[in-house]
Amino acid sequence: MLAxxxxxxxxxxxxxxxxxxxxxxxxxxxxxxxxxxxxxxALAGADAGARKFIEVVEAPEVxxxxxxxxxxxxxxxxxxxxxxxxxxxxxxxxxxxxAGNTGAMLAAAMLQLRRIPGLKRPGLCTILPTPGxxxxxxxxxxxSEARPVHLQQFAIMAGIFTEEVLGxxxxxxxxxxxxxxxxxGNELVLEAHALMAQSSQLNFYGNVEGRDIIRxxxxxxxxxxxxxxxxxKLMESTSSLIVEEIKRAARSSLLAKxxxxxxxxxxxxxxxxxDTEEFGAAYLLGVRGLVVVCHGNSSRKAIASALLxxxxxxxxxxxxxxxxxxxxxxxxxxx
Amino acid sequence: MLAxxxxxxxxxxxxxxxxxxxxxxxxxxxxxxxxxxxxxxALAGADAGARKFIEVVEAPEVxxxxxxxxxxxxxxxxxxxxxxxxxxxxxxxxxxxxAGNTGAMLAAAMLQLRRIPGLKRPGLCTILPTPGxxxxxxxxxxxSEARPVHLQQFAIMAGIFTEEVLGxxxxxxxxxxxxxxxxxGNELVLEAHALMAQSSQLNFYGNVEGRDIIRxxxxxxxxxxxxxxxxxKLMESTSSLIVEEIKRAARSSLLAKxxxxxxxxxxxxxxxxxDTEEFGAAYLLGVRGLVVVCHGNSSRKAIASALLxxxxxxxxxxxxxxxxxxxxxxxxxxx
Numbered sequence: 088m089l090a091x092x093x094x095x096x097x098x099x100x101x102x103x104x105x106x107x108x109x110x111x112x113x114x115x116x117x118x119x120x121x122x123x124x125x126x127x128x129a130l131a132g133a134d135a136g137a138r139k140f141i142e143v144v145e146a147p148e149v150x151x152x153x154x155x156x157x158x159x160x161x162x163x164x165x166x167x168x169x170x171x172x173x174x175x176x177x178x179x180x181x182x183x184x185x186a187g188n189t190g191a192m193l194a195a196a197m198l199q200l201r202r203i204p205g206l207k208r209p210g211l212c213t214i215l216p217t218p219g220x221x222x223x224x225x226x227x228x229x230x231s232e233a234r235p236v237h238l239q240q241f242a243i244m245a246g247i248f249t250e251e252v253l254g255x256x257x258x259x260x261x262x263x264x265x266x267x268x269x270x271x272g273n274e275l276v277l278e279a280h281a282l283m284a285q286s287s288q289l290n291f292y293g294n295v296e297g298r299d300i301i302r303x304x305x306x307x308x309x310x311x312x313x314x315x316x317x318x319x320k321l322m323e324s325t326s327s328l329i330v331e332e333i334k335r336a337a338r339s340s341l342l343a344k345x346x347x348x349x350x351x352x353x354x355x356x357x358x359x360x361x362d363t364e365e366f367g368a369a370y371l372l373g374v375r376g377l378v379v380v381c382h383g384n385s386s387r388k389a390i391a392s393a394l395l396x397x398x399x400x401x402x403x404x405x406x407x408x409x410x411x412x413x414x415x416x417x418x419x420x421x422x
Numbered sequence: 423m424l425a426x427x428x429x430x431x432x433x434x435x436x437x438x439x440x441x442x443x444x445x446x447x448x449x450x451x452x453x454x455x456x457x458x459x460x461x462x463x464a465l466a467g468a469d470a471g472a473r474k475f476i477e478v479v480e481a482p483e484v485x486x487x488x489x490x491x492x493x494x495x496x497x498x499x500x501x502x503x504x505x506x507x508x509x510x511x512x513x514x515x516x517x518x519x520x521a522g523n524t525g526a527m528l529a530a531a532m533l534q535l536r537r538i539p540g541l542k543r544p545g546l547c548t549i550l551p552t553p554g555x556x557x558x559x560x561x562x563x564x565x566s567e568a569r570p571v572h573l574q575q576f577a578i579m580a581g582i583f584t585e586e587v588l589g590x591x592x593x594x595x596x597x598x599x600x601x602x603x604x605x606x607g608n609e610l611v612l613e614a615h616a617l618m619a620q621s622s623q624l625n626f627y628g629n630v631e632g633r634d635i636i637r638x639x640x641x642x643x644x645x646x647x648x649x650x651x652x653x654x655k656l657m658e659s660t661s662s663l664i665v666e667e668i669k670r671a672a673r674s675s676l677l678a679k680x681x682x683x684x685x686x687x688x689x690x691x692x693x694x695x696x697d698t699e700e701f702g703a704a705y706l707l708g709v710r711g712l713v714v715v716c717h718g719n720s721s722r723k724a725i726a727s728a729l730l731x732x733x734x735x736x737x738x739x740x741x742x743x744x745x746x747x748x749x750x751x752x753x754x755x756x757x
Contacts, residue, residue, distance in 0.1 A: 228600055231600060231606075231607055232609060264652075265563055265651040271566075276648075296652070296655050297651065297655030297656035297657075297659065299659075300656055300659070301659055302663070312600070314652060317598055318652060320632030323632075324632065324633035324634070324636055325657055325660040329664045336685065345684055346686075347684075349680055349682075349684070350671065350678055356671070
């Protein structure tokens with residue numbers, strides 16, 4: 088069972104509910120949190136066969152995108168977003184998914200689910216659609232400030248995620264810096280590099296530069312949440328700007344128009360392959376429960392894909408494996 | 423007179439020297455530092471009319487891209503790169519340009535030219551070819567660590583640069599963060615935001631997010647050298663990756679091939695418009711002399727364009743204006 092915040096997102100509840108209905112079935116039961124009337128109305132447009140695998144959990148309040156996360160979570164305990172996390176905290180669901188206010192979702196997850204013992208900071212990781220093979224990128228914004236040990240722990244968590252969810256054996260880890268050599272970087276990176284290089288938990292590649300993030304140089308790219316968030320948004324914006332410019336070029340003359348028309352299908356395929364809406368889900372690693380945040384502009388397809396990925400992570404017992412790894416590390420540390 | 427490191431860059435000395443020959447004239451005299459024989463050989467292929475506006479300064483040593491900057495600058499005082507800065511330091515040239523080892527150029531500039539009094543840290547700024555109007559981006563890597571006052575001073579310097587070199591009146595300044603609100607960001611950004619918001623020297627817009635860097639939201643984007651360097655390399659790599667993918671798409675079927683051929687000219691124009699080789703020059707603001715570093719892969723065209731921009735900055739007395747501004751600020755501070 089996964090809990091889905093039916094009211095979070097630019098196109099909620101309709102697109103969220105239809106995304107749920109597209110994947111609900113005997114192997115994937117869902118509980119939708121939100122306004123029951125609105126959820127039922129949206130469900131009326133969906134395949135009736137899915138209905139019996141969907142529960143509705145009443146949660147009348149909604150947290151908006153502009154609300155201050157910590158305050159919103161504290162004051163709106165009956166919001167669809169907090170309710171989704173509560174379903175997990177109280178053992179009724181294995182994971183919570185929301186396309187609502189990311190900050191509020193992180194705050195609700197921390198409050199309701201708490202940190203994995205031994206882990207200092209949860210990290211938000213996402214899957215970049217890089218050529219050849221996907222790249223795991225952590226932290227894309229759970230923490231605005233980081234210490235070296237946080238980066239090392241992000242790498243360990245992302246390693247387990249990559250093995251369990253993407254099936255990559257012994258994934259390689261790169262640390263974002265301003266030069267490949269171990270002496271290049273700011274204080275945080277220099278110390279984190281030293282820590283990670285001597286960690287037996289990691290297949291540490293060394294530093295990677297900005298250009299390498301999307302070049303599939305490593306399986307996992309680790310950085311602090313400030314740099315990660317800025318980079319993620321910059322990548323999204325660079326890709327969509329370039330696609331816009333190419334479309335403009337393809338309208339600029341008659342020949343270019345014909346050329347553009349002939350290329351259209353390929354360009355659309357390409358656009359889709361880099362579209363963050365298709366890959367826009369991020370996983371909050373490090374809380375005691377599976378928590379997935381989707382892009383605010385998620386379509387039903389994005390929600391369906393996030394639910395399928397979350398279901399896979401849940402079947403693989405991602406959270407349990409993260410807990411066990413950190414319990415072992417804590418035991419070693421205390422010896 | 424501008425001093426140009428003839429031996430720095432992937433295509434040195436040939437492309438560097440031909441770039442120089444393309445713009446040298448009565449209004450732009452150049453001194454080329456490096457191996458005189460090699461420089462003369464390269465000049466033999468250039469327009470003879472330019473020759474009399476070009477001096478050659480013998481500097482037999484070369485600093486490679488892999489050398490440790492501070493050490494290389496200390497031990498190779500007779501390198502073409504150090505010699506170019508020395509021409510400025512000793513008053514024979516108004517500015518130094520190099521496509522060689524960036525770190526070494528920064529170290530040589532700091533050593534030979536020293537900081538502008540009142541300025542705490544020089545910053546490396548570059549012009550991003552963003553749609554509609556260019557964006558000034560500072561610091562792209564002169565400093566791996568920054569304090570709030572450094573960011574504020576980068577903004578002041580970039581403001582003068584933008585006014586003098588791009589002719590923009592009262593340019594707006596954005597500070598890179600992970601949210602638009604003033605309470606969003608890491609400690610450095612929160613403090614820098616407060617400082618910049620109350621600075622009468624700045625037309626401060628507030629925070630900008632990663633996506634806004636290339637969206638022409640502001641004239642000047644300020645960040646620390648770590649974030650700036652990672653972002654710059656990420657942008658370069660995202661653009662070139664997307665252009666590669668589109669070329670691949672345009673070869674994928676017969677119709678796509680025809681479409682690609684029809685679109686080719688527009689795509690090439692577009693590629694050029696975002697090509698960092700055409701815009702790859704960065705200006706080290708804050709030392710007592712004009713210092714321009716070019717992309718290692720600079721062609722003659724990139725060198726020619728960097729020289730013309732440097733000449734403009736020199737005519738506008740950019741360095742003198744920076745010095746005067748900081749002298750005034752120092753005077754106010756001491757009152």
